[in-house]
Amino acid sequence: MLLKNYFSLIFILAISCLGAYKADGQGLSVFGHPGLIHTPSAYLSKWKQVSAGMTHYPAATSFTAEAGESPERSFWAHLGFLPFGEVSFRLTKPYNSQNKNYGIGDRSLSFRLQLLKEKKQLPAIVIGTNDPFSVSSFFNTTYIVLSKKFTVNPVIIAPSLGYGFKIGTARNYILQGLFGGVQVNWKQCRVMLEYDGEYTNMGIGYQLKELMSLNFALIDRQYFSGLVAFTFSLK
Amino acid sequence: MKYLLLIFGWILCSFYSMRAQESAMILEEWATDLTTKISKEGYQSVGVQIEDKTLQIYYENRVQRFEPRAMIALIQIIRASHLPLDIEQIQLVTQRLQLSLATTTFALNDLKNWEEGLITREAFVDKISVQQGGNPIGKTKTSNSGNYRLELELKPEIGLGLGGFPDPVIHRFFFVPTLNTYLWKGAQLQMELILPISSEFEIPGERFIRPGIFSFSQTVSLPKNTWLQGAVGYFSNNRYGGRLSFAKFWLNGSLSLTGRVGLTGYASYPKKLGLEKAIKGWEYDDPTYLDYNVGVNYWFKQWNTTVRVVYGKALFGKTQLKLTCLQRFQEVDIGFFAQKTQRGNNYGMQLNLPIAPKKYWKPKRLSVRPARSLNYTYQATQATVENYITGQSIINLHRHLNPEFIKNSLSSLSN
Numbered sequence: 001m002l003l004k005n006y007f008s009l010i011f012i013l014a015i016s017c018l019g020a021y022k023a024d025g026q027g028l029s030v031f032g033h034p035g036l037i038h039t040p041s042a043y044l045s046k047w048k049q050v051s052a053g054m055t056h057y058p059a060a061t062s063f064t065a066e067a068g069e070s071p072e073r074s075f076w077a078h079l080g081f082l083p084f085g086e087v088s089f090r091l092t093k094p095y096n097s098q099n100k101n102y103g104i105g106d107r108s109l110s111f112r113l114q115l116l117k118e119k120k121q122l123p124a125i126v127i128g129t130n131d132p133f134s135v136s137s138f139f140n141t142t143y144i145v146l147s148k149k150f151t152v153n154p155v156i157i158a159p160s161l162g163y164g165f166k167i168g169t170a171r172n173y174i175l176q177g178l179f180g181g182v183q184v185n186w187k188q189c190r191v192m193l194e195y196d197g198e199y200t201n202m203g204i205g206y207q208l209k210e211l212m213s214l215n216f217a218l219i220d221r222q223y224f225s226g227l228v229a230f231t232f233s234l235k
Numbered sequence: 236m237k238y239l240l241l242i243f244g245w246i247l248c249s250f251y252s253m254r255a256q257e258s259a260m261i262l263e264e265w266a267t268d269l270t271t272k273i274s275k276e277g278y279q280s281v282g283v284q285i286e287d288k289t290l291q292i293y294y295e296n297r298v299q300r301f302e303p304r305a306m307i308a309l310i311q312i313i314r315a316s317h318l319p320l321d322i323e324q325i326q327l328v329t330q331r332l333q334l335s336l337a338t339t340t341f342a343l344n345d346l347k348n349w350e351e352g353l354i355t356r357e358a359f360v361d362k363i364s365v366q367q368g369g370n371p372i373g374k375t376k377t378s379n380s381g382n383y384r385l386e387l388e389l390k391p392e393i394g395l396g397l398g399g400f401p402d403p404v405i406h407r408f409f410f411v412p413t414l415n416t417y418l419w420k421g422a423q424l425q426m427e428l429i430l431p432i433s434s435e436f437e438i439p440g441e442r443f444i445r446p447g448i449f450s451f452s453q454t455v456s457l458p459k460n461t462w463l464q465g466a467v468g469y470f471s472n473n474r475y476g477g478r479l480s481f482a483k484f485w486l487n488g489s490l491s492l493t494g495r496v497g498l499t500g501y502a503s504y505p506k507k508l509g510l511e512k513a514i515k516g517w518e519y520d521d522p523t524y525l526d527y528n529v530g531v532n533y534w535f536k537q538w539n540t541t542v543r544v545v546y547g548k549a550l551f552g553k554t555q556l557k558l559t560c561l562q563r564f565q566e567v568d569i570g571f572f573a574q575k576t577q578r579g580n581n582y583g584m585q586l587n588l589p590i591a592p593k594k595y596w597k598p599k600r601l602s603v604r605p606a607r608s609l610n611y612t613y614q615a616t617q618a619t620v621e622n623y624i625t626g627q628s629i630i631n632l633h634r635h636l637n638p639e640f641i642k643n644s645l646s647s648l649s650n
Contacts, residue, residue, distance in 0.1 A: 047538075048564060079569065081562060082538055087571060089584070104397060104404050109582070109615060111571075133573075133580045134615060234564040235647060 026158070027183065027190050027205045028213055030055045030227050031139070032076035032088045033112060033128070036181045037203045037217045037225070038174070038196035041160045042124035042147035044114050045080035046233070052077045053213070053229030057092075061199060061219045063172060064106045064138045065094040084114045092138070108139045123148035130174070132167065140170030143179075156185040164197060174198075192217070201225075262319055269316050270378045276312060277597030278305075279381035280333055282372045288323040293372045295330045295381055297598050300589060300607050301566050302329065302635040303644035306339060314350055318343060328369040329636060333382075333420040334456050335369030337636045360646040365638035367488035368460055381417050384598060388413040390606035391590075392429075395613075396436060405435035411447055413606075421454040425626040445504045447471065448626040460484040462632075466625035472550065474499040474623040476522035482629040488637050489534040493545075493630065496527040499623070526550060526622075532630075536639035539563045550621040553577050561585070563640060565647070566608070579618035586611045 026043045028051060029035030034043045045051065055074040057063060062072045076090040093105030110130045118124035123146040131137030145162030159182040164175035174196070181194025181201075190205040203217025203225075215227040266283040269292075273281045277298030284291050292309070299305035306327060313325060325346065327339040341363045349359040392409040410432050416424045427447025434441050450468030457463060460483065467477040476499030484491045500522035528547020535542070540562040549555050553576055561570030568587035574580070587608050595604040635641075 081569070081571075082540065087584075107615065109584070133582055234567060 027185075027192075027207070028053070028078070028215065028227065028229055030057070030215070030217070030225055031074070031110065031130075032078040032090060032229070033086060033110060036160065036183050036192040036194045037201040037215070037219070038199075039160060039162065039179045039181050039194045040112070040126065040128055040143065040145050040175075041158065041183075042114070042126040042145045042162075043118070043158075044084070044086050044112065044126070045078060047080045047083045048234045049080040049231060050077065050234060051213075051229050051231045053227060055227045056225055058219055058223030058225055060223045061225075062094065063174070064092050065096075070094040070096040086112050088112075090139070106136075106138050108134075108137060110139075118148060129167070131170065135169050135171075137170040138172040140166065140168070140173050141175045142167045143175055154186060158183050158185065160194075265316075265319055269313070272312055272316060273309065274379035276308065277595075278309070279379050279598060280330060280377045281379055282375045282377040284373070284375040285319075285322065288321055289326055290318070290322045290324070291326045291328060293328045293330055293335070293375075293377065295333070297381065297386065297602075298595055300593050300595070301644075301648075303641055303648055304593065306641070306645065307648060310346070314346065326369075328372075330369075331632055331636075332417060332423060332454060334454060334632075335371060336367070336633060337638060337641060338366045338369035339641065340364045340366070357646050360642060363642060363645065365641045367484060367636075367638055368456070381598065382419060383416065385601045386415040386417075386598065387601065387603045388415060388606050389603065390427075391609060393609070393611060394436070395611075407434040407436050407441065408432045409434075413447070421456070423452050423454075423627055425450050425452070427626075440503060443504075448624070450626045452625060452627040454627070454629065454632060460488075462629045464627065464629050464632075466627060468625070469502065470499065470623045470625050472621060472623040473501055473503045474550070475502045475519070476500055476524075478625050480629055487639075488633070489536065489639065491532045491630075492529070493532065494527070494529040495547075496525070497623075498522055499524050499526070524550070528555075534637055534639065536643070539640055539643055549576075550623065553620045555620045559585075563635075565644060566635075568608075574618075574620075576618055576620050578620070579616065581614055581616045581618040583612060583614040585613070 026034045026041060029040055030037060032051065032053065033040060034045060035041045053076060055076065057072045059069065059071040062070065065072055072092055072094040074090045074092040076088060078086065078088040080086050088110040090108040091105050092108065108131050110128060112126050112128035114124065114126050116122060116125040125144065125146050127144050129142040130139045141164045143162050143164035145160055147158055147160040149156055149158045161180035163178055166173055177197045179195055179197045181192060183190050183192040188207045192203045194201050199220040201217055201219050202221060203215060205213060205215040207213050210231055213229040217225045219225050262285055266285060270281050270283045273294060279295040279297055280293065282293040294309065296302060296305035299308060309327060322343055324340060324342045328335050329337045345359055345362045348354045349356060390411040390413055392411055394407040396405050410430045412428050414426045418424060426449050429445050429447045431442055446469065448469065448471055450466050450470060452464060452466040454462065454464040462482045464480045469475045476497060478495055478497035480495035482491055482493045500520045502517065502519035526548050528545050530543055530545035532541055532543045540560065543559040545557045547555060555574055555576050557572055557574040559570055559572040561568055566589040570585045572585065573582040587610050589608050590605050596602060
């Protein structure tokens with residue numbers, strides 16, 4: 001029943017997206033950096049652009065709480081620090097943290113560096129790392145990802161493929177092994193399908209100019225996850 | 236006939252000499268008038284001199300929060316004054332502590348073209364040359380000296396830390412009034428008082444009103460862009476003693492080598508609150524602890540970003556190797572660092588946010604203004620090392636005065 005409601009919501013949103021045209025949106029992953037749902041892409045935010053937002057994670061696939069114990073949310077900020085590098089900061093906490101001693105929540109830093117910009121024949125390449133030195137991280141990974149856009153009027157298809165591995169010791173690892181996905185941008189909307197190394201996820205996104213982003217996704221094709229983000233630029 | 240020629244020659248010489256004197260007097264009057272105008276806007280240590288068709292303006296800015304904005308305001312004052320015809324270029328020599336730190340040069344024609352809308356501001360800024368340092372002012376009289384005046388800076392300090400259940404984040408908030416006095420060229424006296432407003436940190440000494448930095452520093456500019464600074468007094472982190480710092484700049488300020496060596500001891504103030512009896516008196520040890528570091532900085536002009544590597548010995552015998560990458564978004568600094576210490580690796584971020592307002596009251600005998608910025612450093616792990624600050628540093632003295640940063644800021648700032 002709940003799942004039906006989610007699909008209804010997604011459907012209504014998709015219909016509402018049939019508006020203005022803006023097909024270059026790369027979108028943000030639930031972790032706040034450019035990507036699909038869980039998986040990153042090899043595109044970067046604009047230099048000096050700041051995004052801040054909140055993500056909801058479902059209980060069944062939560063990162064910091066025991067599986068099924070509680071859904072959780074992240075508050076995050078992302079900065080296009082250099083034309084070829086960016087950084088994100090996240091604070092993740094279960095909704096039921098009032099009842100248990102979760103402390104401030106999990107603090108996580110991500111760094112991404114673009115090795116190659118997308119060219120006519122070549123894909124963009126990014127290496128990224130989450131919590132490189134922290135042994136208590138729930139989001140530890142180091143990865144390399146490739147992305148390439150193909151224009152098939154009126155849509156833009158952007159597949160990404162990456163590989164994640166472990167560096168150091170951590171409590172939990174994400175994006176391990178081969179991961180990848182494809183997103184299709186049409187007007188201000190995007191539709192995503194991905195495999196994050198553990199689950200197959202699907203979702204849609206909506207971009208309101210360069211100000212606001214909304215993402216809705218089904219993790220493991222059944223658990224609802226969502227993101228809302230606001231974007232502005234430092235001079 | 237010979238006498239007639241001599242008399243005629245003498246009359247001609249006198250006439251031209253009088254004309255030259257008159258012209259010099261007019262220029263002098265005009266320079267005095269411009270000096271007054273600039274001083275009235277609150278700029279200090281203002282000196283105007285004309286040399287070889289170049290108008291040189293020396294000034295110290297304590298009225299605008301952001302140095303490039305002060306330059307724009309100054310250019311507007313110059314634009315509004317009727318410049319003498321024989322001036323071809325203008326030099327703005329930015330000073331701090333009466334030390335010349337940056338010289339901005341532009342042609343009067345370019346200024347006029349911009350004024351008349353013939354070229355854009357970007358094109359005008361492109362033609363501007365900014366050099367690190369500058370010639371000393373020489374014998375020209377300065378107006379509105381900043382020396383022996385009191386400047387009260389109202390500074391907030393915040394700290395956050397990890398607490399326990401049920402309060403996961405603990406905080407501290409201090410209010411730190413700081414009194415600065417500029418004595419003579421390069422000399423500064425700084426006195427701080429720390430007023431704890433609220434603190435959840437369980438450090439007894441932090442609950443009391445106590446002295447902060449109380450230091451005297453002397454900065455000297457040596458030839459070839461080399462700087463030396465000595466500081467003595469009571470520093471932050473309960474240290475007292477002395478510290479000697481140096482910096483050498485190359486590539487017009489883009490590359491620098493810095494170093495410092497300090498000899499300090501521990502000293503803490505009596506922990507006394509209100510009328511209560513002091514819990515204990517001064518506690519101190521001998522100033523025999525030696526700390527040092529050397530660092531290299533490089534400024535990437537295309538990104539307004541500095542990368543800094545520092546290695547040295549901090550307090551309590553800990554060595555530290557720290558890499559910092561900091562970008563300057565106009566007045567906002569955002570930086571990231573990674574460090575290797577004997578206690579382990581650490582990384583984090585640092586923020587420097589400007590505090591309103593953009594413009595302060597014109598400085599008087601005693602002036603009051605808020606701090607220019609609020610600093611916050613986030614460290615991801617507990618592997619921290621302790622350092623102390625003396626209140627002034629050569630790098631801070633040059634803050635916002637990197638020639639490339641000035642150029643980038645002048646072209647992007649709004650009027």
